[in-house]
Amino acid sequence: MKNILTVYSLIWLICLNINLNANAPQKISVIGTGYVGLVTGTCLAHFGHEVICADIDSTKIKLLNNNCIPIYEPGLTELIKEVRQKHKLSFTDNISTAIKETDIVFIAVGTPMDTYGQADLTALYEVAKSIGKNINKPKVICIKSTVPIGTGKKIKSVIVNNMDPEIEDKNKLIKIVFNPEFLKEGSAIYDCLNPDRIVLGGSKKGIQTILKSYQVLADKNVPFLLTDITTAETIKYAANAFLSIKLSYINEIAKLCDAIEADCGVVAKGIGLDQRIGDKFLRPGPGYGGSCFPKDSEALLYTSRLNKRPLTILEAAVKVNQDQVKYVFSKFLNLIDNDIENKTIALLGLAFKANTDDIRYSPAIDFIEKLKTHNCVIKTYDPIASENMKLKYNDIFYATSAEDACKNADAVIILTDWPEFKHIDLKSLHEILNKPVLFDTRNIINTDKLKELGFNYTNIGNCRVNS
Numbered sequence: 025m026k027n028i029l030t031v032y033s034l035i036w037l038i039c040l041n042i043n044l045n046a047n048a049p050q051k052i053s054v055i056g057t058g059y060v061g062l063v064t065g066t067c068l069a070h071f072g073h074e075v076i077c078a079d080i081d082s083t084k085i086k087l088l089n090n091n092c093i094p095i096y097e098p099g100l101t102e103l104i105k106e107v108r109q110k111h112k113l114s115f116t117d118n119i120s121t122a123i124k125e126t127d128i129v130f131i132a133v134g135t136p137m138d139t140y141g142q143a144d145l146t147a148l149y150e151v152a153k154s155i156g157k158n159i160n161k162p163k164v165i166c167i168k169s170t171v172p173i174g175t176g177k178k179i180k181s182v183i184v185n186n187m188d189p190e191i192e193d194k195n196k197l198i199k200i201v202f203n204p205e206f207l208k209e210g211s212a213i214y215d216c217l218n219p220d221r222i223v224l225g226g227s228k229k230g231i232q233t234i235l236k237s238y239q240v241l242a243d244k245n246v247p248f249l250l251t252d253i254t255t256a257e258t259i260k261y262a263a264n265a266f267l268s269i270k271l272s273y274i275n276e277i278a279k280l281c282d283a284i285e286a287d288c289g290v291v292a293k294g295i296g297l298d299q300r301i302g303d304k305f306l307r308p309g310p311g312y313g314g315s316c317f318p319k320d321s322e323a324l325l326y327t328s329r330l331n332k333r334p335l336t337i338l339e340a341a342v343k344v345n346q347d348q349v350k351y352v353f354s355k356f357l358n359l360i361d362n363d364i365e366n367k368t369i370a371l372l373g374l375a376f377k378a379n380t381d382d383i384r385y386s387p388a389i390d391f392i393e394k395l396k397t398h399n400c401v402i403k404t405y406d407p408i409a410s411e412n413m414k415l416k417y418n419d420i421f422y423a424t425s426a427e428d429a430c431k432n433a434d435a436v437i438i439l440t441d442w443p444e445f446k447h448i449d450l451k452s453l454h455e456i457l458n459k460p461v462l463f464d465t466r467n468i469i470n471t472d473k474l475k476e477l478g479f480n481y482t483n484i485g486n487c488r489v490n491s
């Protein structure tokens with residue numbers, strides 16, 4: 025095993041056309057139709073494979089079968105329509121049938137954080153049990169869900185232990201591959217069709233099969249990194265942790281810039297021009313949120329503690345992120361001279377970032393909680409995330425436009441970097457607000473214009489925004 029791993033570890037495949045059958049359509053099921061599963065299944069169908077997307081949530085499957093896409097993701101609806109017209113993609117709530125009818129099973133179920141900061145693997149193990157019970161021919165199991173390091177190895181035994189005892193050579197029926205997903209919500213289709221890299225960890229035969237699933241990407245010269253399963257699992261966590269650290273770093277620099285009156289936007293540009301640093305993930309803000317960074321950082325820290333190898337820098341980055349929203353709120357209090365009790369506050373943006381309807385770990389939740397403790401009237405607007413927030417709070421106001429939310433408010437806080445907020449008509453905003461107070465936590469509003477119009481305003485990191 026070690027030899028195989030050594031041989032296959034860190035091989036960059038420049039040309040994968042050596043497989044004569046490389047472009048043959050494969051029969052693939054994708055279990056789990058969340059952001060990762062639905063996007064992966066759709067893209068695999070777009071690559072020409074015959075894909076069944078399966079989910080135990082019958083309501084979701086009914087919606088999908090009626091061409092209603094339950095999540096917002098730019099380009100997804102159109103691509104699903106396209107591949108369904110070509111009969112390349114179907115949806116089912118029958119997991120057993122999906123497994124039986126396919127040779128490759130991608131697992132993309134959620135692995136949310138439990139109360140101890142560990143990933144909750146209940147859904148993943150349920151799928152593994154189903155695979156064991158429904159095994160009818162050799163299959164490659166490709167794990168897309170982000171899983172704690174070491175899970176890939178355990179999954180095989182769960183599958184094997186659930187197979188019919190009569191089956192011989194159980195282990196030979198299953199090949200496990202871990203294929204971490206790096207797509208970002210809001211640009212998931214683009215990321216899936218144009219990835220920076222594909223990482224595959226597992227046995228040689230399993231990897232060979234999944235390479236064929238991604239032949240279209242190999243033809244586009246996307247780099248492939250082939251390795252063992254534990255290394256692939258570590259890559260996923262280490263990548264997200266690195267990005268979390270980068271964000272916490274710039275948020276701390278922004279705090280310093282606030283104090284010394286340096287312009288953090290220019291600082292970020294100045295350091296980002298160094299190619300070793302790069303200009304991405306250097307926008308200060310209210311702290312990172314979403315379904316991945318908070319959860320994955322905690323999960324990696326859990327593994328580090330378990331192995332008595334502290335990740336001190338990551339510990340600090342998580343702490344900085346937890347403190348960031350407190351700092352940002354304290355800046356708001358400062359802006360309004362602590363005169364907050366019973367005030368009407370407009371929140372623009374509920375999603376954790378632009379171009380998504382996802383509100384998981386969104387800074388908007390922290391702000392709503394804090395404003396509630398001060399008995400504020402909370403008026404919100406988000407282009408698409410309001411429906412999700414309504415499931416969490418039914419006692420705040422959901423406007424259908426930014427103007428509607430801001431009318432007669434004592435202050436407006438921009439929490440999500442939606443493009444439509446960037447282009448908001450500041451003159452009209454000034455007129456409809458009760459007081460011209462604006463807090464831009466995403467540094468998207470033109471500060472020259474705010475100044476010119478006489479707003480009382482601030483942003484994060486003392487940035488001069490003039491575009």
Ligand code: UDX
Pocket residue numbers: 205206207208209210264267271304305306307308309310311312313314315316317376377
């Ligand atoms: C992330 C990873 O980028 C992706 O590779 C992985 O597969 C899943 O987790 P996602 O959570 O969809 O993707 O969003 P991302 O665009 O990475 O943003 C994460 C958080 O960082 C958001 O809260 C965003 O607002 C914040 N962010 C990002 C900043 O505050 N500043 C930046 O410069 C970039």
